Amino acid sequence: CWAPEFHYIEKYGNYYMTYSTNRGGNGILKSTTGNPEGPYVELTDNEVVGSERFNIDGSFFEDDDGRLYYLWQDGMIAEISLQDAQGNDEVRFLSEPILLGVPASTSPTSQNNPDKYDYEHVGFEGVYLTKIDGKYYLSCAEFNTNSDDLVAADIRYAQDNGLAVP
Numbered sequence: 604c605w606a607p608e609f610h611y612i613e614k615y616g617n618y619y620m621t622y623s624t625n626r627g628g629n630g631i632l633k634s635t636t637g638n639p640e641g642p643y644v645e646l647t648d649n650e651v652v653g654s655e656r657f658n659i660d661g662s663f664f665e666d667d668d669g670r671l672y673y674l675w676q677d678g679m680i681a682e683i684s685l686q687d688a689q690g691n692d693e694v695r696f697l698s699e700p701i702l703l704g705v706p707a708s709t710s711p712t713s714q715n716n717p718d719k720y721d722y723e724h725v726g727f728e729g730v731y732l733t734k735i736d737g738k739y740y741l742s743c744a745e746f747n748t749n750s751d752d753l754v755a756a757d758i759r760y761a762q763d764n765g766l767a768v769p
Contacts, residue, residue: 606621608663618637619633658675666734672768677730679701679702679703680732729744737764741763744758
């Protein structure tokens, strides 16, 4: 596995880890002790977490209102729950996954078509969302198609005052 991320999820009072697998999926682990050093137990039972759209680089974002979101790959996001109503471990989506996009109206090249998006995704991988002083910040990695070097990558980021997720 690769690309692990450790998160303390306040609503559950515990540490969780996301990871990517060689089979093109994501997994979620939960600390059995409540400590970041673990040990951890698998919550996803070797199932693919995400959607049919490239499942790598999972990440969590917990908003101020207590809603927990799962992000992956190139800007996919969905509200997620890691427990059932009785507090038992259960991974399930609470909303349909959507693909975050950048409104074309913010781009000088697309101002005549505000209902479209500039990109079909917000980055190729490594999507991460955080909130600082009331503003949301999204970052990700993207291949640089303007480079002669096929392995070149750029870091992209976006900032907004709100999170438009169902």
